[in-house]
Amino acid sequence: MSDVLRRRRGAGAGQTKGVNLGSDPGGLSPRLGLWVFLAAAALQPQHARANDAAAAAAAAQSQANALLARLEPAARPFQFVVKDARELKGLFTLWQQDEKIWIALRPEQLEQPFFLSYNVSHSVGERRLYAGQMGGSRIALWRRVGNQVQLIAKNTAYRAAPGTPQALAVSQAFSDSLLASAPVASAAHPASKAFLVEANALLLTDIPGYATQLESAYRLPYQLDARNSSFASARGDAGLTGLQVNAHFALARLPAPAPGQPGAPAPAMPDPRSLFAGFYYSFAALPASVMPGRAADDRIGHFATTVHDYSDDLSAGTALRHVYRWRLEPADAADAANAADTGGPGAPREPKQPIVYWIDKNVPLKYRRAVAEGVLEWNRAFEKIGFKNAIVVRQQSEQDAFDTLDARHASIRWFLGSDVGFAAGPVQVDPRSGEILDADIAMSDVYARSARRFAADHPEPGSAGGAGAAAAGAALCEYGHGGHGGGADIHFALDLLAARGGVEADLAGPQAEALAQAYVRQVIMHEVGHTLGLRHNFRASTIYSLRQLQDPRFGKQRPLAGSVMDYLPFNLAAPGQAQGPYVNETLGPYDYWAIEYAYKTLPAADEKQLLAEIAARSSEPALAYGTDEDAQANVADPEVNAFDLGDDPLLYARQRLGLTRELWQRLETRRLPDGESYATLRRGLNEGFSQLAATLPVALKYIGGVRMLRDHAGTARAPFTPVALHSQRAALALITDSVFAADSLRFSPALISRLGIDHFEQQPDIAVGRRVLALQSNALDQVLADAVAARLLDAQAAEAGGAPTLSLGELYASVQGAVWSELKQGKNIPAQRRNLQREHLKRLAGALLRPGPGAPADVRSLQRQNAIALRALLRAGLPGKSLDRETRAHLSECAQTLDEALRAPLLRATI
Structure with missing residues (x-):
């Protein structure tokens, strides 16, 4: 036997x-x-x-x-x-028995591409590890090698015409990736010829790479523990198979903390050695036909796929870029022909298949209407191009068994976090065409909470509006409610209005309710824009003046900016000025234009020409566009900023710095009601520092700044225009007066003595001097950066007609004069000012002894001149008999430091 x-x-x-x-x-x-x-x-x-x-x-x-x-x-x-397992039919049939799941694969399903996505259903709720977040996606396929089944991610970034020698070369040049593999678990079924592979071995692994995110968050080597991981659910239909994994990550032990460092790395979990994260895997059918791609244009802000095509060598490059967009088609061929023949739509008509957004059942009942309104606002733009009800909103009920994180349901979900909140609007696309296949907007509850507090602290000047939300990322919007972004702005606004005398109101009252609803609505509008394929537009805030925005009637007739895809701060008026709407309410002209380019039905034969005609409108002032890469501090286009308002960003910066000083002045005399915590004053002081740190870079971009446009030939506008000298000098004066002047950052002992702390949060006593020095040091680093020096020197060559520009020497002399102003006045120098002067001296000596590898040669020669001049002032001030001992010691040490720096040889980083 x-x-x-x-x-x-x-x-x-x-x-x-x-x-x-x-x-x-x-x-x-x-x-x-x-x-x-x-x-x-x-x-x-x-x-x-x-x-x-x-x-x-x-x-x-x-x-x-x-x-x-x-x-x-x-x-x-x-x-x-599978004799005791139950069958779950879907794109790939599943068999489930207790904790085991098998995937049945038929021979014809091998080597056939499908859409694979993996999203995060639940997490730990802190340090950027939140539930309800969209993850990654791939075009994948199953491959059998002997008795091993491989889950392969196809490399879609490179291609050539099938069957050509170039296609063979592409396959040899660029590799696919292995996501997971498992052994074959059965012989073939005699009828269907399907065989089994164990899903546990394939998916109870770390395909999303979450261990790396955990290590980034906690600096601890978490590893997936497959033995304690399991499937939470499994479902399927004709075009989808979905599985949710409850993945356990663990540490063998916690390392001993360094002296003075906290020992618990993760307060949001009961035991930091163990945590669970949920991954929802969708195996979905790809579209039956590849949607025709629409070429991207750099004058309009759409996300775009990039595929390198090696089919021929008739173009200068290999990159093909297609905008992200949903498949939106007229209901019948007659509609499409009518739009094509007339060059535009007639009466709006229903699309063949609308874009459907599902409101997840975890969205609070009170905000579901606001969420739906924020989504449906975009139908205004689609109606302009001939589509009626292009976007539809549906509510997931308690009886609906599907998970909105699967690849078949675009959704809006609520999520929570213990340390921060934001909204995000990511999408997953077919990389072959740019067709959007799924979108999952994640919305934190802090927006509504903050809006209620805003309304409670200050009465509305007009009707409530919305506030944009999304973070600065080229492919992912995440407007964080912390740092120097939207969170810092709203908290600054709340504290300023409270300091102006706002009376606490009922957080559940009608004003608070109206503003919370409008705020949520605007957040959703912004995020839906991303899920329709639109990038940020940080130049959109420049199409109206601050005077217009301060008109209470203005916001009822128009948006506060050219696009909801900008980050708009609260529209705060200066004392004595009229107060316009605090927040934006509707789409801007740019939004209609961007939707037209991506979604308008065009005849294939004329599409290239018609798209060029649409894009050629980019020089219209109302369609101003600049995105994330244009808003970087090192780019120095002063018109492209996150969180500014009005057509004069420098005027906005000046106003915001004035509002910061107003807040601090009001804190000096503010009387708190009996029983209120002094932590209120500390919070207001901190929000002022955050606002100052966020506003200074707006002014700094004027120094050596260049207006950079995306125009193509024919607009009569130059792509690069240096900032005028008077604007650069005004920006420099604003910076030195606000941060480096002797009286710029002084606080009374009476205020400092009342800066309470939150004892439950175990915050240390506030050290105002250290906070001031940190702000000043950061400002010195920015204004004395080698990149700023290079910009100024380049601007001298670019200035049209030889017009005067701000010189590097003037910049250095202005900063040095403001920092060391006491020397010419013969005054004692307070400790806070001495600290600033030491920081400046450190950077001055560094330019002489160890210049950076990218420092222009003029930096060292000019700073040597400044060092000699400063040494002379220091020596001249030393004999002063009226100076206190601290000042004399400080001046003597600084003079000696400069002597040594001027005598020392240059330390070169390279030979």
Whole structure:
């Protein structure tokens, strides 16, 4: 008998000789059943043979199961493996038994591409590890290699025409990636020829790479623990198979903390050695036909796929870029022909398939209407190009079993975090065409909470509006509610208005409710824009003046900016000025233009020409556009900023710095109601520092700044225009007066003595001097940066007609004069000012001794001149008899430092 078993086990990998179930897929075939029965009977003791027929059959079946279980997994009969499992039909059929799940793959499903996405259903709720977040996606396929099944991510970034030598070269040049693999778990089914692979081995792994995110957050080597990971759910339909994994990550032990460092790395979890994260995997069918791609244009802000096509060498480059967009088509060919013939739409008509957004059942009931309104606002733009009800909103009910994180439901979800909140509007696309396949907007509850506090602290000057939300990322919007972004701005606004005398109101009152609803609505409008394929537009805030925005009637007629895709701060008026709407309310002209370019129905033969005509409108002032890369501090286009308002960013910066000083002045005299915590004053002081740190870079971009436009030839506007000298000098004066002047950052002892702390949060005593020095040091680093020096020197060559520009020497002399102003006045120098002067001296000496590798040569020569002049002033001030001992010691040490720096040889970073 053992020889027979060995022969059958050696029948070959993937073959089923001797275990063919024939026409009885639910049990053993008669031939195999007889063989197993005889084998079992031969092994039975004598008394067992006397049992009745039923007992004998049961024993035979048990023996058969034992023998079959000893077969290699790939040789086990299909139905033997799944005999107690339930079937879940879908794109790939699943079989589930207790904690085990198998995927049944038919031969024709191998090597066929499908859409794979993996999203985060739940997480730890801190340090950028939040629930309800969209993850990654791939075009993937199944591949069988012997008795191993591989889940392969296809490399879609490079291509060539199929069947050409170039296609062969592409396949040789660029690799696919292995996401997971597992052994074959059964022989082929006799009817469908499907075989099984264990989903546990494939998906109870870290395909999303979450361990790296955990290590980035906690600096600890978390590893996925497959033994304690499991499937939370599984479902499917004709075009989708979805599985949710409850993944356990663990540490063997926590490292001992360094002296003075906190020991608990993760306060949001009960035991930092263990945590669970949820991954929702979607295996979805790709569109039956690839949607025609629409070429991207750099004058309009759309996200775009990039594919390098090597089919021919008739173009200068290989990159093909297609805008992200949903497949939105007229309901019938007549509609499409009408739009094509007339060059535009007639009466708006229903699309063949609308864009459907699902409001997840975890969205609070009170905000569902505001969410729906924020989504549907975009139908205004689609109506302009001939689509009626292009966007539809549906509410997920408690009876709906699907998860909105799957690849078949664009959604809006609520999420929470213990340390920060934001909204995000990512998408997942077909990389071959740019077709958007899924979108999941994640909305934190802090927006509504902050808006209620805003309304409670200050009465509305007009009707409530919305406030944009999304963070600065080229491919992902995340407007963080912390740092120097939207969170810092709203908290600054709240504290300023409270300091102006706002009376606490009911957080559940009508004003608070109206503003909270409008704020949520605007957040959703911004995020939906991203999920329609639109990037940020940080130049959009420049199309109206501050005077217009301060008109209470203005915001009822127009938006506060050219696009909802900008980051807009609260529209705060200066004391004595009229107060316009605090927040934006509707789409801007740019938004209509961007939707037209991406979604307007165009005849294929004329599409290139018609798209060029649409894009050529980019020089219209209302369509001003600049995005994330244009807003970087090192780019220095002063018109492209996150969180500014009005057509004069320098005027906005000056106003905001004035509001910061107003807040601090009001804190000096503010009387708190009996019983209120002094932490209110500390918070207001901190918000002022944050606002100052966020506003200074707006002014800094004027120094050596250049207006950079995306125009193509024919607009009569130059792509690069240096900032005028008077504007650069005004910006420099604003910076020096606000940060480096002797009286710029002084606070009374009375205020400092009342800066309470939150004892529950165990915050340390506030050190105002250190906070001031940190702000000043950061400002010195920015204004004295080598990149700023290079900009100024380049601007001298670029200035049209030889017009005067701000010189590098003037910049250095202005900063040095402001920092060391006491020297010419013969005054004592307070400790806070001495600290600033030491920081400046450190940077001055560094320019002489160890200039940066990118420092222009003029930096060292000019700073040597400044050092000599400063040394002379220091020596001249030392004999002053009226100076206190601290000042004299400070001046003496600084003079000696400069002596040594001027005598020392240059330390070169390179030879």
